[in-house]
Amino acid sequence: MRADLCSLPPQVNLASTIREQEPLIAKQLGLALYQVMEQAGQQAFLLLRKRWPSKSNICVLCGSGNNAGDGYVLARYAKLAGYRVALLQHATTLSGDALKAQQAWLEIGGEISDLAGAWPDAEIYVDALLGTGLSGPLRPAIARVIKQLNQLNKPVLAIDISSGLDGDTGTIATAAVKADVTITFVGCKVGLLTGKAATVAGEIVLAPLQLGAGLSADGRLLQRSVFTALPTRSAVSHKGDHGKLLLIGGGCGMAGAARLAGEAALRSGTGMVSVGCDNSSVTAIVSARPEIMAFPVERQLGERLSWADAVAIGPGLGTDAWAQALWQQALQSELPLLVDADALTLLAQQPLRRDNWLLTPHPAEAARLLGVTTAEIEADRVTAVNRLQQRYGGVVVLKGSGTLICSDEGWALAVVGNAGLACGGSGDVLSGILAGLMVQGLTLVDAAYCGVLVHGEAADRAARDGMQGMLPSDLFPHIRYLVNQGTL
Structure with missing residues (x-):
């Protein structure tokens, strides 16, 4: 910052x-x-x-x-x-x-x-x-x-x-x-x-x-003091103590989005991450990051929903019939949900309100959710994030320059990040961080506050070598540093 x-x-x-x-x-x-x-x-x-x-x-x-x-x-x-x-x-x-x-x-x-x-x-x-x-x-x-x-x-x-x-x-x-x-x-x-x-x-x-x-x-202007809500570890803890995240996405040709979100969750301290994806994506995800458990989602989704503490859906999901079926199954679960990317497009098609989810639209996705233009969202971002929260409930993170977070408690502003994040996959990393903090016991609001700051500050640290050519995966070592409260 x-x-x-x-x-x-x-x-x-x-x-x-x-x-x-x-x-x-x-x-x-x-x-x-x-x-x-x-x-x-x-x-x-x-x-x-x-x-x-x-x-x-x-x-x-x-x-x-x-x-x-x-x-x-x-x-x-x-x-x-x-x-x-x-x-x-x-x-x-x-x-x-x-x-x-x-x-x-x-x-x-x-x-x-x-x-x-x-x-x-x-x-x-x-x-x-x-x-x-x-x-x-x-x-x-x-x-x-x-x-x-x-x-x-x-x-x-x-x-x-x-x-x-x-x-x-x-x-x-x-x-x-x-x-x-x-x-x-x-x-x-x-x-x-x-x-x-x-x-x-x-x-x-x-x-x-x-x-x-x-x-x-x-x-509220978010400051590093929110990091006091980040989880700490007991010397005798095990992986089950740090949350089990089910990530649904990674459609055909989109393994990278799910892989980025899955690793971001692990780097933020999640104990276990399981990715339900298209069969063609399993090998790509596991070979790139073997700590992620990946499975063909059609075969084990019900079992994994029973296993998980929270669900993140959207990275690499798509909007075809396969994606729509997965979206409907995720909605039937009572687990906390992180909704991003293509899942937001599906939500816009059939709007509903829910208290235990965290929505992470960028301005174009926010425009679809409200039935307006992207220019209208950017013309008054505070009003837009308030309208999104009133219509859809839960916690809403409106991404962009000066990210806004809105809940029943009001709205907050995070001024972190840089133009190096203007690269495909940056939002997937944010989703992984947010969902990873959710399964570690943070409230949705605290997960949003901490996750947005961790993501933005990780980007600012990564940009010390320049914003041109910065990749979302360049944030990973900095995420690990920040969730260990290294800035305090």
Whole structure:
């Protein structure tokens, strides 16, 4: 996990929630909102000075709302500290607290230049254009400013959020400022942690100000502390003490998916893994990983269902008549289920709700489950994962950049993993880890939290040698390290 994320608190919020709660909390504390703006601008300046100690020539780009007010306060503190400060803004009339901040800037001799004119050659640029005030597509003039700023290839500090990035969803409608550092205020916005945020937000620093302690959380940011739920082993334990997993999949030509999931379960500590697969896949699975027990699924499925502590179904399953028959048999069992890949497609064809399963869709699978487009899923991932859980029950893991996990307890966010996972088989490895933790006695929620972090952090460790050419099987030694709580 990135160092900046480790320093964030465990709660995350929608930007809209923070906007609603800020004035209420300020009133309870007897604070004027202008005082909060002063604190925000000052904290932003202190971070700028700390992050770039040798630079003293800055340019602040202001919009027309309260984010501009934060920018004016930063500019004032910088000028008073001896910085060379240029402030640019489109011809506009400010109001309220932003106007007060502008007047305070002018009172110390600050000047305002037009954003549409020539820009100074500064060492650092400050984005105070929009903040969380974005609503709909960007105005053409602001879009041009953002494009111009991104083309400078100079250090950028974004105030509250990269302008153009949606604070609730992490989507980018038109364009967004590519920041090196974002300082966000009061609470950490979910839009900084999911969707397209990783491409523009840069390092994230939270300044809770005086309001943060009174903010009610919308969701949870997963940290390594969840690893305390990982199982430990008694010195006298045996394989039966660590769970028996039945994995159903590995159709003709798809042995690799089942093999990856099976080994991932073993690497996460599962005592025994049995794969029910097509007859043609048995030899391929066993020869690649002899610790996996593989059998022609048509012959022994009933017996193995009686043997298992949980079932994982989907990796390499397919959607033909063979797969559909296996899916129906798995549903008849009362065992906890991990449902992934092709099994999610079959579920989408005949939706049902169940409490003791864990669903792991990627955005396209989530779209099928909800009967919408993939673009609609990605446009609001928090809403999507909540809808999935409400419709299907259990625990839902919505994969992607900023993986979301939703249960009856609410939703959580895991910001781990990297583009090296964009390779066939990565999801199979995740399924194996999750199912492996399920059979070792973790609740579905704890299995989801720990499994997603183990998978993502294993990928981050594997990517130290580069993301290009990284294979899902490269995660295995790191999975073993992480489930032994090596990061604690």
